[in-house]
């Protein structure tokens with residue numbers, strides 16, 4: 001599996017939280033969101049930050065290697081209020097019954113084709129309480145290192161690295177996908193420095209978006 005292979009190398013992007021996690025926590029706090037879901041949490045760099053900021057966090061990922069690593073870190077710190085599960089974004093069985101005040105997705109939604117992105121957003125909406133906050137980061141069309149690189153498999157969706165798609169969002173598309181069910185409360189561009197799959201440093205140009213479920 002692509003992600004397990006990558007996580008064989010440990011904390012591949014370091015252990016520091018993403019800039020969007022800081023923006024998300026401000027938003028959750030402002031809107032009194034306490035119980036937060038972190039889908040596609042990877043090895044837990046952002047869920048750890050959110051729990052240390054006082055939120056109750058449930059986090060999951062499809063990679064058992066990433067979840068094992070995440071659990072080890074939280075056990076070392078004896079953290080309560082943090083639960084890790086191996087689960088799928090598209091059939092989150094363990095989470096079916098639970099509704100959250102906030103959901104934070106760091107660099108997840110842009111990994112899929114249009115049909116799956118729509119499905120994913122519907123699932124996230126069903127996991128949120130009314131007035132709940134959806135916060136996420138996604139690659140923008142202004143990302144020079146990713147936009148236009150590799151085969152364009154769908155509009156604005158590129159296969160730069162084998163087995164890894166990236167969909168680059170423009171502002172209009174964010175409005176189009178969110179407005180039926182959400183009111184956008186924050187939308188801004190920011191940069192995040194990461195290592196890409198070939199081990200090169202890349203400066204991602206991302207949107208941070210926070211939206212309230214109607």
Ligand SMILES: C[S@@+](CC[C@H](N)C(=O)[O-])C[C@H]1O[C@@H](n2cnc3c(N)ncnc32)[C@H](O)[C@@H]1O
Nearest residue numbers: 003040041042061062063087088089090106107
């Ligand atoms: C780009 S990484 C981001 C990881 C984490 N959010 C972060 O910022 O550190 C994408 C993550 O999505 C997870 N993922 C991909 N497809 C998934 C699926 N179908 N269900 C659950 N997690 C998935 C991968 O295992 C990987 O950890």
